[in-house]
Amino acid sequence: MKLRTLAIAAVAMGLAGSTLAQMKPEDEIRYRQSVMNVVGRAFGPMIQMAQDKRPYSRDIVEKNTRVMETVIGLHWDSFAPGTEKGAPTKADMKIWSEMDKFKAAADKSVKAVGTLSETLKGGGDEKAVKSALGEVGKTCKGCHDDYRLKEARN
Numbered sequence: 623m624k625l626r627t628l629a630i631a632a633v634a635m636g637l638a639g640s641t642l643a644q645m646k647p648e649d650e651i652r653y654r655q656s657v658m659n660v661v662g663r664a665f666g667p668m669i670q671m672a673q674d675k676r677p678y679s680r681d682i683v684e685k686n687t688r689v690m691e692t693v694i695g696l697h698w699d700s701f702a703p704g705t706e707k708g709a710p711t712k713a714d715m716k717i718w719s720e721m722d723k724f725k726a727a728a729d730k731s732v733k734a735v736g737t738l739s740e741t742l743k744g745g746g747d748e749k750a751v752k753s754a755l756g757e758v759g760k761t762c763k764g765c766h767d768d769y770r771l772k773e774a775r776n
């Protein structure tokens with residue numbers, strides 16, 4: 623009886639696994655865009671503060687950094703091979719021929735957000751926080767310049 627239950631569980635898990643593997647490209651595309659939009663919404667006000675276009679608020683920076691930290695690692699797998707098309711996307715086809723470089727650019731961004739968070743936790747002053755924000759911004763821009771198209775393609 624117990625063995626049978628185990629076998630059923632294994633089959634169920636196998637099925638779950640294959641469902642994941644068969645996630646439709648359009649779902650992956652929408653997912654990565656949704657996460658990137660959350661990242662952008664959190665980062666927008668902060669980069670304005672770093673550029674002195676908006677008054678500095680440590681509360682907002684702390685809150686938005688937590689959001690970014692939580693989501694910035696979620697969507698990179700949604701650029702896996704097979705997700706080149708399937709829904710309108712601004713992802714440049716170069717991503718899939720330069721995947722190592724793209725992943726390195728993603729890692730840089732994740733690390734920069736980590737450094738921002740450490741700066742805050744370490745009690746960094748406004749100047750230090752703004753500088754860490756600027757570093758994050760460079761990683762966004764760097765990757766967008768290289769791998770994000772201006773117009774969505776199908």
Ligand code: HEC
Binds near residue numbers: 710731
């Ligand atoms: C490693 C590359 C990379 C990094 C790093 C990166 N992005 Fe992106 N971003 C992209 C790509 C590619 C797209 C387009 C995705 C698509 O349409 O499928 C995108 C899309 C976006 C969008 C949606 C824009 C639109 O036109 O719908 C926003 C907002 C955004 N990124 C913000 C950010 C912010 C803020 C950062 C830095 C914290 C960041 N991104 C870091 C590659 C990157």
